[in-house]
Amino acid sequence: MSEFFEGREKTLRVHFMMPICRSLLDLSKELWSELLEQTGCTIIGELHQHQVTAYLLSESSLFIWRDHVILKTCGTTAPLRILPLLRRQIDWLEGVARFSYTNGAFLRPHLQPPGYRSEEEVVLQINNTLLGFRKQSFTEHLGSSVLLPDGSLEYIFLQPNIKTRRARPIVEIKFSKLQVCGKFFSAPDVMAKEKMFSDLFKEPWRTDSFHFAPCGFSLNALRPEINELYATIHVTPEPGFSYVSFETNYLEELSSQIKKMWSLFCPEEAIITFQFVDTFPCDFDQYDNDKNCDNPESIKKHFSELDFELRHFKKCFVENQKVVFYSINLLPTNIHK
Numbered sequence: 001m002s003e004f005f006e007g008r009e010k011t012l013r014v015h016f017m018m019p020i021c022r023s024l025l026d027l028s029k030e031l032w033s034e035l036l037e038q039t040g041c042t043i044i045g046e047l048h049q050h051q052v053t054a055y056l057l058s059e060s061s062l063f064i065w066r067d068h069v070i071l072k073t074c075g076t077t078a079p080l081r082i083l084p085l086l087r088r089q090i091d092w093l094e095g096v097a098r099f100s101y102t103n104g105a106f107l108r109p110h111l112q113p114p115g116y117r118s119e120e121e122v123v124l125q126i127n128n129t130l131l132g133f134r135k136q137s138f139t140e141h142l143g144s145s146v147l148l149p150d151g152s153l154e155y156i157f158l159q160p161n162i163k164t165r166r167a168r169p170i171v172e173i174k175f176s177k178l179q180v181c182g183k184f185f186s187a188p189d190v191m192a193k194e195k196m197f198s199d200l201f202k203e204p205w206r207t208d209s210f211h212f213a214p215c216g217f218s219l220n221a222l223r224p225e226i227n228e229l230y231a232t233i234h235v236t237p238e239p240g241f242s243y244v245s246f247e248t249n250y251l252e253e254l255s256s257q258i259k260k261m262w263s264l265f266c267p268e269e270a271i272i273t274f275q276f277v278d279t280f281p282c283d284f285d286q287y288d289n290d291k292n293c294d295n296p297e298s299i300k301k302h303f304s305e306l307d308f309e310l311r312h313f314k315k316c317f318v319e320n321q322k323v324v325f326y327s328i329n330l331l332p333t334n335i336h337k
């Protein structure tokens with residue numbers, strides 16, 4: 001078997017408080033490279049639009065908007081290190097308005113760096129990280145963690161009394177135990193591999209992708225018509241620890257994308273998670289005619305053509321604020337219909 005690689009990610013999402021005249025997009029690629037190096041990643045690709053930059057990393061992705069970032073890293077990286085470094089480098093960052101961090105359900109947690117191996121270590125690290133910011137009083141919010149059905153832990157911290165922009169719902173799809181790993185290894189048919197993925201992101205999506213040797217694939221995608229929209233996909237195809245993650249805030253094509261991904265990867269296990277942070281219930285209205293987000297049946301309706309069976313449904317409020325998760329395990333047998 002190939003040397004073990006931890007595909008399951010750590011994901012950091014941070015909305016900063018900062019003067020309106022400032023933008024994280026003005027920070028140079030060199031600075032981001034320096035900061036990322038400390039977390040264990042290098043930049044291997046980039047995609048720019050007017051209000052968003054997407055860096056493809058040796059270990060996953062970094063998306064940057066004016067006042068927020070999403071950093072998704074896999075392997076044995078240490079993404080939380082980026083926050084105190086940013087704090088030190090950029091004197092106009094006033095604080096953190098909204099912070100969430102997911103520690104993946106690692107297959108081999110003991111291989112992770114210190115601070116990422118257990119719930120206790122992660123909570124301690126987040127606490128130290130956030131206390132580095134001025135005007136913060138997050139301490140009382142520690143412990144707002146959500147255990148997702150795949151075993152990953154999501155920590156959410158919202159700064160009380162700070163209004164942040166409403167965000168679109170985020171969807172994450174995680175596939176594991178892929179039944180068709182071979183076709184994702186290096187092979188002469190790179191064009192065929194490119195096509196597999198380009199079918200997932202037709203125009204107007206703009207994409208930036210990378211094939212690792214001898215295997216592994218990463219892709220970032222942006223849509224020019226709305227700067228907020230993004231998608232990212234990462235593939236670890238090695239048998240024994242195969243894993244695919246897909247994340248987007250563009251739900252309009254989701255059922256067809258899930259279908260295509262299913263036929264590409266044939267996973268034995270799949271989980272889909274919807275994250276609504278300060279979107280509940282307004283932004284969901286466009287996806288839900290009867291405006292009933294509390295009901296798993298109403299979520300299922302949006303993906304009715306997939307005909308999946310709901311095995312698990314979890315809705316959580318964090319600190320009585322507007323954070324809602326829906327986690328759904330998909331059953332492979334039904335999706336092939």
Ligand SMILES: C[S@@+](CC[C@H](N)C(=O)[O-])C[C@H]1O[C@@H](n2cnc3c(N)ncnc32)[C@H](O)[C@@H]1O
Pocket residue numbers: 005006007008009058059060073074075212213214215216217218233234235236237238243244245
């Ligand atoms: C594409 S990356 C991203 C993994 C991702 N988090 C996922 O969802 O699977 C990991 C894959 O690339 C492969 N790979 C090859 N060279 C690599 C490198 N220098 N850094 C990271 N991954 C590499 C790994 O073995 C693995 O199959």
